[in-house]
Amino acid sequence: MSSTDAEIRKLARVLGVSADRFAYLRDVPQADVRRLRDQVTTTLFDAHLNVLERMAGASRLLPNPLLAKLAERVFGPLLAARIAGLVDIGRGVDIAKRLPPGFLADVAAELDPRRAAGIIAGLPEPVVVRVARELARREDWITIARFVDTLPETTIVASLDVIPDHGLPLVAEMLDEVARVAYIVDLLPDHRAGTLPDDLAG
Template sequence: MSRALERRGELQRLARVLGVEPDDLGALDGADVATLRELRHAVADRLLEQSRDQFSRAVALGDALPASVAARLAQHVMGPVLGGRAAALLSPRKAGELARRLPADFLADVACHVDVRKVGPLLEDIDRGTMAEAGEHLRRRGEWVVLGAFVGHVRDDVVADLLDGFDGEALLRSGAVIEDASRIDAVVAMLTDARLDGLLRAADEHALWTDVVSLNVHLCDAQLDRVASAVERLSGPRIEALAALLAADDELRAAARPITRRLSARFLADVAADVDLGRVGGILEGIPTATLAQAAAELGRRDAWPLLGRLLTVLPEDVLADLRPELDDGLLRRAEETDAAAGDGPPAGPDGDDAAGSAKSPPAPPTRR
């Protein structure tokens, strides 16, 4: 996860504890992630200690009452803010009993005010159906920070139930603020290829490429392979949008390298026909020389010499210098000759059109979806 993305998530969590908007925390612009997290924990601890005596008495009263009565008191007397803070003092058994008797929308309200460090052990006694229903309410409200905090404290089967109701945008917005980053790989593993495709499309449609690329650093090889395959299934305009983002951000480009170095030679040959090669340098820069050489050979086999010449032209100088020794001399010469001829421009025909306009074009690969 990039430092900017991690810091954004921590600011959102701190704002929630303080009961303000993230934009109200401009005075903390110079604070790093660790400092923001320490401040959030200190505030949450102080809020609990400030009212510990009152909360302890309320919890003791709840223990002495039937669970149905205690649930009504929690909902109508304490409310979600105080109930969320007092939840840290509940026993796992009592938490489970109350959760079964409280409406899911109220549980979602309470979830916005609990300190997950304190209530994590309580979640085991809350049944997965109740958890999933409350999570669905949080999704509808766009409470991504709350959802991201709980992912690290609930079982995989509960997370899987919750993800079933998420579209690509919801997956991405909640995944980008998962507090326990070690869980990101497991969450991605729960997604089918179709849902992974939807996540990448959402990144393009909602300008969230930064979020999805930043998550790559937390993925194992198997999930990185799946993400690379999903990138290869993107349409040309989406590839261009991703490449433009990478070209403009050194940190993000470095985070994307585990993906770009997994892109296949056949994909590069195919994409050469679908995109403006001048706009995809952010992707080409991270691709291994051997893969570029294989892509060049594939374009040669397709007689796509203009595309190959253009590819060689847009590669960064240092990449091209490493690539030249890997290319067949005849392949390289023909590609450069074709590119030079294209640069000079073909002679005009009798009607003012390019004379080459009537020449047979080299066969192109099938257009990707």
């Protein structure tokens, strides 16, 4: 898969449509498609920002256990992902710890990691590993790749343990920065690093 094809798949994921709809972008430089993806993500996450900020502010009046129940049963993953970047980091971490891995995986797929970097980095390693295992079960390599820049190294190492060998090159293809591929390879034991194609492993 070319770097532009990977960007097209990530753009399609943001918009919730088939990548085939953007086949006409295959001749566009990868950097330009990525800029488009970033702009689309910003536009989507900034839509109704005032309403989301009011909701986040109102949430401060509610206890964390209740907010966790509301997130799962009322807000849903999309709204929870939009609000995540607007809540206090410590509170966001505590709420996330109370949610089941399946729901957190749903939220992760909708989340812009740049907006909730503090919460993501603060999640306990076992929580992240459970979510990584669920995302790997779903073969959601795009979402897994999006969190490499945000998680602590020890958490990445633990998460890599639950990603099957066949998934490693698929995750590597979806990393935003080529340099991060070498970083991931350095974290893998030799027998697993060898599962990556030479053009990815460097």
